[in-house]
């Protein structure tokens with residue numbers, strides 16, 4: 001089961017790369033906008049995150065791993081990723097440039113990385 005969990009962790013990093021990559025790629029663009037990678041990245045984070053929490057809480061990795069689940073941290077990350085997904089869905093329906101939405105999505109993604117690492 002550890003292998004399955006580790007594959008999901010890798011996919012969690014792929015989702016992060018999709019989100020952050022879509023943001024960073026446009027740092028020097030004149031017309032910054034929301035791309036489909038942002039929405040797909042947010043969905044990847046949501047899905048992989050929920051699977052990991054399910055596996056940890058369900059005891060798939062042993063009883064010790066159950067205690068490692070920090071529900072407050074997960075709840076904050078969950079709310080942030082839902083906001084990112086909504087903003088990305090809204091931004092995709094509008095014409096570029098979407099500078100404000102692009103910036104907020106990038107900053108919220110970075111906020112989730114900081115929360116994942118520091119909290």
Ligand code: HEM
Nearest residue numbers: 016045046049050052053074077078081109112113116117
């Ligand atoms: C934009 C959204 C997200 C980003 C950027 C993000 C980022 C990260 C990063 C960088 C890590 C590795 C750091 C560490 O383990 O200390 C991590 C781990 C984790 N994330 Fe996320 N995350 C996001 C959303 C979510 C969501 C929505 C959930 C749950 C519903 C979640 C659940 C987890 C779990 C359980 C781990 C632990 C993996 C492990 O080390 O075994 N994440 N996340």
